[in-house]
Amino acid sequence: MITLALSKGRIFDETLPLLKAAGIEVLEDPEKSRKLILPTNQPDVRVVLVRATDVPTYVEYGGADVGVTGKDVLLEHGGSGLYQPLDLQIARCHMAVAVPAGFDYPSAVRQGARITVATKYTAIARDFFAEKGVHVDLIKLYGSMELAPLTGLADAIVDLVSTGKTLKANQLVEVEHIMDISSHLVVNQAALKLKTAPIRRIIDTFAAAVSQAETV
Ligand code: PRT
Numbered sequence: 001m002i003t004l005a006l007s008k009g010r011i012f013d014e015t016l017p018l019l020k021a022a023g024i025e026v027l028e029d030p031e032k033s034r035k036l037i038l039p040t041n042q043p044d045v046r047v048v049l050v051r052a053t054d055v056p057t058y059v060e061y062g063g064a065d066v067g068v069t070g071k072d073v074l075l076e077h078g079g080s081g082l083y084q085p086l087d088l089q090i091a092r093c094h095m096a097v098a099v100p101a102g103f104d105y106p107s108a109v110r111q112g113a114r115i116t117v118a119t120k121y122t123a124i125a126r127d128f129f130a131e132k133g134v135h136v137d138l139i140k141l142y143g144s145m146e147l148a149p150l151t152g153l154a155d156a157i158v159d160l161v162s163t164g165k166t167l168k169a170n171q172l173v174e175v176e177h178i179m180d181i182s183s184h185l186v187v188n189q190a191a192l193k194l195k196t197a198p199i200r201r202i203i204d205t206f207a208a209a210v211s212q213a214e215t216v
């Protein structure tokens with residue numbers, strides 16, 4: 001049995017075509033079913049639905065053999081113990097620093113004053129500002145980062161941006177592009193040794209589907 005960990009929403013939706021390329025079809029719609037384990041048309045392949053931030057944990061400890069997870073989640077998790085063979089180029093977005101439209105970010109940073117940054121991505125934010133030599137006080141949040149500067153909780157946020165609509169709707173502007181983000185295939189290292197052939201097949205067919213999608 002091969003167990004694949006996915007999160008509901010964009011990662012599930014964007015992984016479906018890759019699964020299809022590997023001849024795997026999920027037999028239930030996670031938006032309609034309450035099941036957390038979904039069968040596929042292949043009796044020896046199943047999908048488990050977990051929170052996006054839990055995917056690396058499931059794969060690392062063998063609750064799943066393979067998984068699909070954002071680079072943001074991997075960097076925050078640390079990625080230790082996980083084999084990361086493939087950038088799937090799905091669920092693409094970028095990590096950014098954003099501030100309220102009136103906030104003078106360049107001088108806040110230039111003068112070396114401490115700035116307060118609210119984020120769910122404390123590891124990424126800490127590394128980014130350390131590299132720039134900027135002193136930051138980080139405030140860990142679990143959601144709605146956009147609210148933090150609007151309420152005076154923080155000067156800036158570090159968050160993911162795809163269309164930019166969320167920032168715009170909250171009168172925030174992007175002032176730094178930290179890194180591009182996409183989702184990656186991650187594999188449990190023991191599973192790769194014990195179930196080499198079926199896991200290799202998934203890696204290879206996904207890789208072929210990704211390079212095909214790139215040339216379109
Ligand atoms: O939503 P939930 O709390 O259940 O979990 P999650 O947010 O961890 O999961 P999910 O499914 O929302 O995101 C899974 C992965 O998708 C993330 O780890 C990213 O790698 C990737 N991804 C791609 C995104 C986005 N695009 C994205 N736009 N994840 C989140 N967003 C959010 C962003 O945080 C911000 O609040 O969407 C908002 C900005 O979107 P725009 O289009 O307005 O710029």
Ligand code: MG
Nearest residue numbers: 009010052143
């Ligand atoms: Mg989300």
